[in-house]
Amino acid sequence: MRQLHLHVVSQDFDSTHLKNKKQWNSFNTAFFRDSMDAVEEVTSDGKAKLKDDDRLLSMELRCHRCRSTHPNIPRLKSHITNCRAPPAPKWLSCSRTKQCKH
Template sequence: MQTFPPYESSVKPVQRGDLNVLRAIASNPSSFPEIVYFADDQVVTIYDAFPKSRFHLLLLPRQYIPEVSWLAPCHVGLLQHMIKVGTEIATFLTQQYLKSKEEQTFMLGFHAIPSLDQLHMHIISTDFVSPFLKTRKHWNSFHTDFFLPASYVLEELKAGRRLVPAKDREKYVNLLKRPLLCHRCKESFQNMKALKQHVSECRQLFVAKQADASQGIIDKYFIKLN
């Protein structure tokens, strides 16, 4: 198995408040050594400045691509590499830190409508216990179809389709307003405080629709929008 650096969750990133910082990091990662977790000639992986789970990294292509809706079939090779590296990192973190006590699951994917310029793939553990997880939008951006699993995005590109066409943008925005459901047991909660209390205690296993048991990594696959 490929090895990676220790996960230093205490690292305090510097990019807060700058909506264009990911583009700068992608083009010149050596200028941001304190937040870079791993880099190769095609991609850069950094610590999320406001992690929404115990483990939360962002994987960016070095090449400038604004967001997931810009991806086209010509990016299949790049996306395959992003998924390969993301899966290796998730596998490493799982074996290194999660052992058998916690859920050995990571989600790899994209927000349908991101807030930050420059394509970034989330690599996130599925505990979703974090002081930075505060709003309904935070929650639903990972637990509705607003979250586009990387494997789903790859399939769509291979089929010659684009993601998040303009006519669907309103649909995606509205997903963020949906009721708050526990991602494990699907129980509904009135507000974030109640949801977070429950999620910290819910012991039901996170069930995904598609699993690669040989890797121990589950790539959650949401129902497609009509």
């Protein structure tokens, strides 16, 4: 039996542990799955589907707020410190859960 691995992630992304492109992209691309999507797949198919991780994890670095591109992690983190764009809509959506009170 394979285990389901779940992360709950703060949206500030201000962590010393996010050190490289693969780590950043694991939380800021479609590689990071919505938990409700995984639950639906497990319920209907008996398992959650895996994404094309190599392509997703090697994508360019983008700010999670304004989606601007950056050449490396230090520049991206410097940008994030000053970025004032509102959070991306996907992080604010409650459309998948029937329990959302927002």
